[in-house]
Amino acid sequence: MTIQVEHEIHERRKGRNYGVGLLLAGFIAIIFGLTVVKVLQLGDVAQFEKFDHVARPQIIPEEGAGE
Amino acid sequence: MSDISATDRTYEANMGDYFALLKPRVMSLVVFTGLVGLLVAPVPVHPFIGFVAILCIAVGAGASGALNMWWDADIDARMKRTAGRPIPSGRVQPGEALGIGLALSGFSVVLLALATNFLAAFLLFFTIFFYAVIYSMWLKRATPQNIVIGGAAGAFPPMIGWAVATGSVSIESILMFALIFMWTPPHFWALALFVKSDYGRAGVPMLTETHGRDVTRKHVIVYTLLLVPVAIGLGFTSIGGPVYLAVAVIMNAWFLKGAYDIWTRTDADCEADKHKVEIKVFKVSLYYLFAHFGALLIEAALRLYGIGGW
Numbered sequence: 001m002t003i004q005v006e007h008e009i010h011e012r013r014k015g016r017n018y019g020v021g022l023l024l025a026g027f028i029a030i031i032f033g034l035t036v037v038k039v040l041q042l043g044d045v046a047q048f049e050k051f052d053h054v055a056r057p058q059i060i061p062e063e064g065a066g067e
Numbered sequence: 068m069s070d071i072s073a074t075d076r077t078y079e080a081n082m083g084d085y086f087a088l089l090k091p092r093v094m095s096l097v098v099f100t101g102l103v104g105l106l107v108a109p110v111p112v113h114p115f116i117g118f119v120a121i122l123c124i125a126v127g128a129g130a131s132g133a134l135n136m137w138w139d140a141d142i143d144a145r146m147k148r149t150a151g152r153p154i155p156s157g158r159v160q161p162g163e164a165l166g167i168g169l170a171l172s173g174f175s176v177v178l179l180a181l182a183t184n185f186l187a188a189f190l191l192f193f194t195i196f197f198y199a200v201i202y203s204m205w206l207k208r209a210t211p212q213n214i215v216i217g218g219a220a221g222a223f224p225p226m227i228g229w230a231v232a233t234g235s236v237s238i239e240s241i242l243m244f245a246l247i248f249m250w251t252p253p254h255f256w257a258l259a260l261f262v263k264s265d266y267g268r269a270g271v272p273m274l275t276e277t278h279g280r281d282v283t284r285k286h287v288i289v290y291t292l293l294l295v296p297v298a299i300g301l302g303f304t305s306i307g308g309p310v311y312l313a314v315a316v317i318m319n320a321w322f323l324k325g326a327y328d329i330w331t332r333t334d335a336d337c338e339a340d341k342h343k344v345e346i347k348v349f350k351v352s353l354y355y356l357f358a359h360f361g362a363l364l365i366e367a368a369l370r371l372y373g374i375g376g377w
Contacts, residue, residue: 012079019082030119034182037115 084158088136088167089129096356097128097224103360104228104243107306107367112232119182120231124224127175127191131220133168134199137161139207145269148262168199179231187230194223211274215290218251219244225360242301246359249294253287253326254352260284260329261342261349280337284330287348291326295319298359306363308376314362318355325351 010017039048049056101124105117112120136143136154144155153159172195180188202217222244229240259275260283266273274283298319302312325348332344369375 015081016079030122030178033115034119037113041113 078158080153080159080163084153085163085167087153088133088159088164089126089171090132090135091129093132093221094125094129096221098125099357100243100247100360101125101224101228103364104225104240105231106228107239107363108229108232109305110232116182117231120179120187120228123175123179123182124191124227126171127179127195128198128224130168130171130175131195131198133164133171134195135203137164137168138199138203140164142208142269142271146265148264183231184234186234186236187227190223190227190230194220194227197223208271211272211277213272214255214274215252218248218255221251222247239301239304239306242297242304243363245297246294246301247356249290249297250352250356252290253294253322254349254356256283256287256290257325257329257345257349257352260287260337261345280334284332288326288330291323295323301359301363303377305376306366308366308369310369310375311359311362311366314358318358322348322351322355 042048098121102121105112105120136152139149140152140154140161143149143152149155154161154164172192176188176192176195179191198217198220202213202220206213206216225243225247226236226240229243230236256274259273260280264273264275267276274286298315299312301307302315325344328344329348337345366375
């Protein structure tokens with residue numbers, strides 16, 4: 001009644017499984033790379049905090065200057 | 068349930084079969100023209116974002132190919148050229164192709180929107196929609212002009228590449244679009260004149276079969292004449308220059324001469340030399356597109372050193 005650890009389907013679908021694994025790894029690399037590039041393009045990395053879930057008016061120079 | 072059991076299908080599709088759904092050869096043309104559209108634009112793009120954008124365009128084009136294969140499986144099964152494709156040969160199930168096509172369409176459009184801008188993503192979405200719905204589902208089986216209007220789908224990539232960099236559509240990107248759009252009919256009909264097709268048996272109206280070969284020859288010369296001003300005109304925009312113009316003049320003269328030769332031939336001439344002229348013109352048409360976009364790339368490279376353009 002137990003699922004066998006080794007089954008012929010594992011061997012048969014090996015190529016497909018590795019392919020899917022590689023595609024997922026590639027997708028993660030792309031999202032990570034895009035995140036790095038987009039954040040660095042902000043210039044001042046602190047600006048990234050503007051996209052946080054909490055409003056941080058003090059990091060906007062004009063508004064934060066008087067506080 | 069005692070064990071993991073697979074289906075009774077004797078053949079297990081591998082990654083290569085799924086990749087074949089994406090029409091890799093069409094993809095290579097899409098990557099090349101899309102890359103040129105991106106590189107000749109006046110706004111520099113970060114290399115990684117450029118890479119992701121081209122990947123999205125390629126995957127989007129591949130997705131539309133998978134949707135096309137899903138819809139056209141019945142036609143493909145009846146034609147010798149396409150009977151070996153993954154679905155008609157039974158290697159991939161139609162539902163799998165539909166799922167892959169829809170999933171990759173969604174991924175590529177959303178990722179392009181996040182990586183670049185909404186205009187580029189919208190153009191990619193429209194390209195997929197145009198190829199899968201307007202061309203495959205509607206025009207292909209309805210009119211012998213299918214290839215003319217359907218060619219628009221293949222013409223969008225440089226426009227998307229340009230939109231990735233600039234976030235806009237301009238005369239340069241419209242003319243790059245028009246160049247491929249006007250080039251597709253004479254290119255395809257030159258092929259249709261020498262390939263013994265079975266479109267008739269599959270129920271697809273092709274000009275050579277609905278209106279005959281003489282009418283097709285006339286269409287080749289007329290569309291080539293309409294193509295010339297587009298190709299030359301592109302040379303006078305901001306992405307053109309002396310190198311492009313020189314290439315365009317030579318290639319258009321060559322292509323026009325070929326189209327004229329086709330126009331003046333009869334079926335007897337074709338039989339006599341086994342379609343020698345048509346085969347040659349088809350090859351010239353491939354060089355034609357490659358040379359024009361290659362010349363645009365050279366102009367862009369020269370501009371980096373302050374010597375390209377006008």
